[in-house]
Amino acid sequence: MTVTIYDVAREANVSMATVSRVVNGNQNVKPSTRKKVLEVIERLEYRPNAVARGLASKKTTTVGVIIPDISNNIYAEAARGIEDIATMYRYNIILANSDQNEDKELSLLDTMLGKQVDGIVMMSDAVTPKLLQSMENSPVPIVLAGSIDESQKLPSVNIDYFQATYEAVNMLITNGHKRIAFVSGPLSYTINVKYKLEAYKKALKDAGLDVDESLIVAEDSTYDGGVEAWKELNQIENPPTAYFAGSDELAIGIIHAAQDHGIKVPEDIEVISFENSKLARMVRPQLTSVALPLYEIGAVSMRLLTKFLNKEKVEDQNVILPYRIEKRDSVKEKSKK
Amino acid sequence: MTVTIYDVAREANVSMATVSRVVNGNQNVKPSTRKKVLEVIERLEYRPNAVARGLASKKTTTVGVIIPDISNNIYAEAARGIEDIATMYRYNIILANSDQNEDKELSLLDTMLGKQVDGIVMMSDAVTPKLLQSMENSPVPIVLAGSIDESQKLPSVNIDYFQATYEAVNMLITNGHKRIAFVSGPLSYTINVKYKLEAYKKALKDAGLDVDESLIVAEDSTYDGGVEAWKELNQIENPPTAYFAGSDELAIGIIHAAQDHGIKVPEDIEVISFENSKLARMVRPQLTSVALPLYEIGAVSMRLLTKFLNKEKVEDQNVILPYRIEKRDSVKEKSKK
């Protein structure tokens, strides 16, 4: 039925060991033998069985990728980075969505280990103790992409969320705003609460501004969440004049809600977002945004994983990538100084 | 080192076959035996090796998914549909990007077959003869998701692109437009040239309008492509007053290019797009758009694949899903009649 290494060996009058050597590029084969074997492989259309190979070698050249939701551009972008580097190093990817649900994450982890992946790249906005423990017990390396494990026990790739947020909020402060809203995604996400929110508070304090809890709102990181946030923030006595938005969609929701009420951006209110997806250029005004290097986070994570897989030495297993702030039209020039 | 079925068998005083039965839910095991085995499994933290299992059973419970680009929302949405249904049927997904490059598609196909996937879901905007041939020779079932193989030899899931386009263009005609532009993605894509473009031409002809080749332009399906298209179309003597755009990004590009030149949508020009991603609601005016059910295309494709994998009977292997046109603000009401 299917042609095996054994068939090739027989046809080529060599042992299966030799065929294996040829297939795997082992040097211990005479060129003439190699040629002969290669010809038979061609003729028989032999295709090595990766499953058998995996069983024998204990390597599957497959890595697991667990992400919250591939249909969300943020994760999709990172996934592409992961896959590109994986391909470059001849790995395939088993991709699964966790919906940021701990039980799914746990069971996915288990499934993938059962499938004998050589390593795992994990994206999770909330690394719970249980999850962390599972990952630490993993027999194969795991790297966290764009995800925070505060204990720093696991390798990870991130940007300095605190610094980035601080800088963004500061732009707004520099532009003279006193009432700056903080609109973020769910506060169950580590990055939102431990980094962005903290940085926001620190920036205000450093500028001698009060932190008004009513200016802090959390919604789903969606367009509608942004609209919702704007409404909420505009029924308080003293609405904000500037917004820090945790994502592009949030920012666009805020802007459109405002515009629909005759408020002009950036003339009347200013908005800065955190993401800089391609959406940022596709709305008017175009979004000033902290550029999150999603693709790079994915790519570097995968590269880091390959280092572990190849037993290369890794200097620092918690990588911090640079970010920049893309200045466009939702924040006035002034701050450029 | 790693605990195997053999260790469990020894500890539980049964044969590995019995352990295997317990693990696989085979009924031929006495409840007391089952319990005993389960306890040992628990205690030893035994985790079945899916690779060995795959070798022995010749089933991997893994399916391959080949798509042009996961970072593109269109495919990501479909991928999510695929993955959800795959999960529901306990399959995992090996995901790979082809960049719509025939060589990559071919080699990906080969790699996945080598990995012994049980089936494949393929998305390709240009099913070449060579690719088709490879897929036909596949030892495992392959279904085409949102992709056209004109020979209909392979199972597939699509919508009626022709009808949808015809209807969309007709809305524009109904609104009194005589000069309607057709702006699409690459003409190397089957759907664009054989369905959308043909439908556009037919709609015009049926309305007694001439087809003006200078109103037909193909660009990358991106925002910038849309901007480009608008520019191109507005340096001809008699620019169009309405646009059929092959994707949301294209539509948005066209709209913004126009707006940046003081042209109002839908007062001065009207635009209808083909996709209805979440972007459609995130721009002003909101996009009137043919709603492409991407998630469903993915989900139904995967479901179809499971039917083949379970040897269920399939009535029609070329599924056509319904579509609708989402009426919003980039086309005037009139056509609603």
Next chain:
DNA sequence: TTGTAACAGTCAAAGGTTTTCCCTCCTTTT
């Protein structure tokens, strides 16, 4: 009481590779 069927379980082959160990020739070296 016997025969039979269902049930529980065992044994061992099979699945397709990789890999370790070993052997046989040749070449070199001395």
Next chain:
DNA sequence: AAAAGGAGGGAAAACCTTTGACTGTTACAA
């Protein structure tokens, strides 16, 4: 001319399960 060393390749174990053939036991109908 003998010893040493290396290149090329073979044999077979190992990887961990599933699965089909088979055996022994039990329960029940006849």
